[in-house]
Amino acid sequence: MKMLVIYTYPHHNSLNYAFLRHIIKGSKQNPHIKELQVLDLYEEEFNPLLVFNEQKRRRDMHIDPAIEKYRQQITWADKIVFIYPIWWGRPPAMLLGYIDQLFASNFAYKDKKGLFPEGLLKGKSVVCVSTMKGPTHYPFLWLNNAHKILMKRALFNFVGIKRVKFFEFGNMESTKGNQIKKLEKIHKYFSKLDH
Template identity: 65%
Template sequence: MNMLAIYVHPNHQSLSHAFLREVLRGSEENENVTETRVLDLYEEGFDPVLVFNEKKRRRDMHADPQLSRHRELLLWADKIVFVYPIWWGRPPAMLMGFIDRMFASNFAYRDKGGMLPEGLLKGRSVVCISVMKGPTGYLQYWLGNAHRILMRKALFNYVGIQKVKFFEFGNMESPKGKHERKLDKIYRYFRAVAA
């Protein structure tokens, strides 16, 4: 299994980065994982701004030469792992901009005239690891599970990815946030996970 970890946080001293390290540590010890690559959106200076004009047309997004390496990575991966914080009840704008630019028609999906498109990223699985200051139940109960609905239904299912797992860790700025236990949970999951 080829695994792509997409890290979305501007600080390598953050708790999000600690979770990324546990993803990598666990996957290194997992015989099911052939290779793991990391795409660090902030470090590489990924431009999340979606632009359409007379030179850049929406229908040509799937072939944007600036994003060819990113498309190759997404196609290479059997499992895509997103590691990001929850800010204002949703993923960071950097991640949403990545999604806007990368999950384009004729790359991630193909319109076929009906209500739902043909998902072109079938056969892959996704894991979303997110951390937040507030309690974990905040997303589920206060925001009506908007985060999971956005990521699973509006994005991944739409492009053909049916297997989506979430780890949502709350109270992460509290000294009682059980950080070590949560980090160990991620390590153990990736040490054993299969496709």
């Protein structure tokens, strides 16, 4: 298995970075994970802004040379892992800008007759590891599960990715947030992952 980890947090002195370290550590102990790449969107200084004009058309995003290396990473990966905080009930603008550009028509999906397009990323799987200040069940109880619906139905299923696993960790700014236990849970999951 080849795994791409996309880390989206502004700095490394953070709980999100601790989750990244535990994912890397667990993955290196896992004989099923043969290769691992990490993309740190902030460190990479990824530009999340969409720009369309006469020279740069939306219909050509799937061949935009400025983001070719990121398309190659997605094509290469069997499993894509996203690490990010949930801010205002959804992922950060940096990650959404990455998604806007990379999950483009004729790369991630292809329009066809009928209601739904053809997903072009079939066979891949996704794990979303997200943190939030509020309680774990806040997105489900107050936001009608908007985060998972956005990521799974509106994005991943749309592009053909059916296997999606979520870890939504709440109370992460609390001294009673069980951060160590949650880090250990992530380490164990990635050390035993087999598909």
